[in-house]
Amino acid sequence: MARIGGLDARMTGPVVTVASLKGGSGKTTLACCLAVHWQLKGLRPLLVDADPQRSATRLAEREAALGGVALLEEADPGVWQAIKARRAGHGITIVDTPGFDSEITVAALAVADLVLIPVKASPLDVDRMMDTVKTLMSGVKGWAPTFRCVLTQTTPGSVIARHVRADLAESGFPLLAADMTNRVAYAEAALYGATPSLTAAEGPAAREIAAIADEAEALLSTKKALTA
Numbered sequence: 001m002a003r004i005g006g007l008d009a010r011m012t013g014p015v016v017t018v019a020s021l022k023g024g025s026g027k028t029t030l031a032c033c034l035a036v037h038w039q040l041k042g043l044r045p046l047l048v049d050a051d052p053q054r055s056a057t058r059l060a061e062r063e064a065a066l067g068g069v070a071l072l073e074e075a076d077p078g079v080w081q082a083i084k085a086r087r088a089g090h091g092i093t094i095v096d097t098p099g100f101d102s103e104i105t106v107a108a109l110a111v112a113d114l115v116l117i118p119v120k121a122s123p124l125d126v127d128r129m130m131d132t133v134k135t136l137m138s139g140v141k142g143w144a145p146t147f148r149c150v151l152t153q154t155t156p157g158s159v160i161a162r163h164v165r166a167d168l169a170e171s172g173f174p175l176l177a178a179d180m181t182n183r184v185a186y187a188e189a190a191l192y193g194a195t196p197s198l199t200a201a202e203g204p205a206a207r208e209i210a211a212i213a214d215e216a217e218a219l220l221s222t223k224k225a226l227t228a
């Protein structure tokens with residue numbers, strides 16, 4: 001059984017909720033990629049599909065079954081209770097949420113130790129992301145979970161990615177250092193119900209997912225240290 005940073009496959013691990021009110025921003029892709037990454041690391045993750053569209057569940061029904069990640073399908077505002085009941089024995093829980101304003105998303109945020117908000121590097125998407133943060137965080141009564149934006153579908157070295165990164169930093173929206181760049185490897189892996197960590201473990205897409213996971217682990221262990 002694996003121990004990674006502050007995370008331990010034998011313990012009830014933290015909850016990472018992937019949320020954004022912008023459809024198609026890359027929530028399901030990021031949630032599934034992280035779940036498979038942590039599965040390969042031996043953390044026994046639980047992937048929760050809280051989206052009535054069932055995108056993550058449908059991926060898990062394909063050939064590679066997301067590498068055998070444990071899946072909980074619960075697209076209901078009671079998702080927080082389902083998570084509390086099922087998370088024991090999983091070193092980390094990752095929640096994929098719907099791409100619209102919903103009670104389900106608010107419930108998934110209420111149990112989150114860390115919220116990741118994927119955002120495409122374009123001004124329209126950034127504006128919508130800022131709405132996301134305001135709406136979502138105001139829905140969680142009395143407690144604001146740690147959140148980080150993750151730039152997705154970026155073109156490495158592009159002017160727009162740099163610009164958006166600077167804009168977000170200036171507006172006080174914390175951003176992970178690692179991006180999820182625009183790569184066909186994500187969709188190609190999804191054809192088989194896989195992610196790049198399964199199809200090309202040493203490839204660039206798998207490496208960028210590992211970098212995002214490392215940052216998430218560091219944030220979760222700091223938080224643990226602060227709250228312990």
Ligand SMILES: Nc1ncnc2c1ncn2[C@@H]1O[C@H](COP(=O)(O)OP(=O)(O)OP(=O)(O)O)[C@@H](O)[C@H]1O
Pocket residue numbers: 022023024025026027028029030051053055097098099100152153154180181182183184186187190
């Ligand atoms: N980094 C990436 N590079 C290339 N394509 C990507 C990347 N991330 C996501 N995609 C593609 O973009 C599309 C939308 O991604 P995804 O389904 O993950 O978004 P979503 O936020 O979950 O959408 P929804 O709001 O509908 O649930 C998919 O076709 C996916 O394969």
Ligand SMILES: [Mg+2]
Pocket residue numbers: 027028029051055096097099
């Ligand atoms: Mg989705």
